[in-house]
Structure formats: structure tokens, C-alpha cells
Amino acid sequence: MAVSDSKEIDIEADKSAVLDVIADLEGLPSWSSIHKKVKVVERTDDGLPKRAEMTISLLGVNDDQVLEYTWSDDGVTWEMIESSQQKSQTAEYRLTEKDGKTHVFFEMTVDLKVPMPGFLVKKGTKSVLQTATEGLREQVVR
Template sequence: MAVSGSREVDIEAPPADVLAVIADLEGLPAWSSIHKKVSVRERDDAGRPLVAEMTVAVMGITDEQVLEFAWTDTSVSWKVVESTQQKSQTARYDLTETDRGTHLTFEITLDPKIPVPGFIVKRGTKTVLETATDGLRQQVVG
């Protein structure tokens, strides 16, 4: 059963600075406790990741995954192309410039391969959403 979640946060930094932190995938384990290992396989002409391998652990479930990324000046999205624990995953950051910096919206939908108890799914989704927004904000603004 697929699970979806979204969260919004304001970051006192310009969108380009926020996207730069998101694009530094190798730096994810330093500020995202769920990311254990990250390596970029392929980059676009601007140096942004197009394909990356990650080891992610949430609520005691470890997943080895390969993600494909798509970038614009105000967003980044990705999808899982290989995963040991998920049938599918899509996620997206949308950034809107504001007077004080950036309004960020994060959305994710994932479909585990095996049945996972509802309370674990809810707690895991909350962890992912908080890391992807609050953790990112803390990394951007220091």
C-alpha cells in the first residue's frame, strides 16, 4: 500500500542556496540521520546529481536504493529505479522565493515491497518529512 506525505517550511536563504544543499547528496549523511551512505553515479552539465545510490535506514528498515533526479531552477524531483525495500518512490521539493528567503514544499509517495504495520509507516513517514524539511533548513541556515 502506497503512503504519501507532504510538509512545508520557510527557510531564510535564497532558493539557489537551498538547492545547492539539496544537490550535495554526498553531504546528506552529515545532516540526515536516515541516510547512511550516498554516492553519485551520474551528474548533469551543471554538476547536479542525475543518478545516485543510497543506503537509507528508517524505523529499523534498511533500504539500498538507486534514484533518478530531475532538476529545474525552483525544484528537484526523484524516483526510485531500484530498491531492496520499495516497489516505488517519488518525491519532490518545490521552492518559491519570498521576501525572507524560500518557501519550501516537500512531497513524497512510497510503496513498500512488504506489508509494514501502520504505526511504523506513520512514524517513518513523519521522520522522513521532518528530516527533509527541518533538517534541510538547519543545514542551510547553519
């Protein structure tokens, strides 16, 4: 059963600064405790990550994933191509700029291969949303 959730946050920076941090996939392990290893294996003509391999660890469960990214001026979406623990994963960062700040909307849908207790799924989802928004803000405003 797929689980979806979202979170929003305002970051005191322009949209390009926020996108720069999001696009630095190889830097993720420095500010996201979930990400253990990230390798960009293919880039777009603009140099943005198109496909990446990563190892994540969440609630003691390790997952090796391959994600494919689609970039726009207002954010990025990705889809999981391969995973050891998930049937599917889609996510999106949607950014809007206003008054020198960037409003970040993050949404993710995950379908696990193995059923997990609901309280663990909620705890994991909360951790991912926290990192994807508040962790992102901390990295951008450094």
C-alpha cells in the same frame, strides 16, 4: 499500498542556497540520520546529480536504493529506479522565493514491498518529512 504525505517550511535563505544543500547528495549523511551512505554515479551536464546510489536506515529497516533526479530552477524531483525494500518512490522539493526567504514544499510517495503496520508507516513518514524540511533548514542556515 502507496503512502503519500507532504510538509512545508520557510527557510531564511535564498532559493539558490537551499538548492545547493539539496544538490549536495554526498553531504546528506552529515545532516540526515536516515542516510548512511550516498554516492552520485551520474551527473547532468551542469554537474547536478542525475543518478545516485544510497543506503538508508529507518526504524531499523535498511534499504539500498538507486534514485534518478530531474532538476529545475524551482526544485527537484526524483524517482526510485531500484530498491531492496520499496516497489516505488517519488518525491519533490518545490521552492518559491519571497522577501528573502524560500518556501519549501516537500512531497513524497512510497510503496513498500512488504506490508508494515500503519503506526510504523506513520512514524517513518513523519521522520522523513521532519528531516527533509527542518533538517534541511538547519543545514542551510548554518
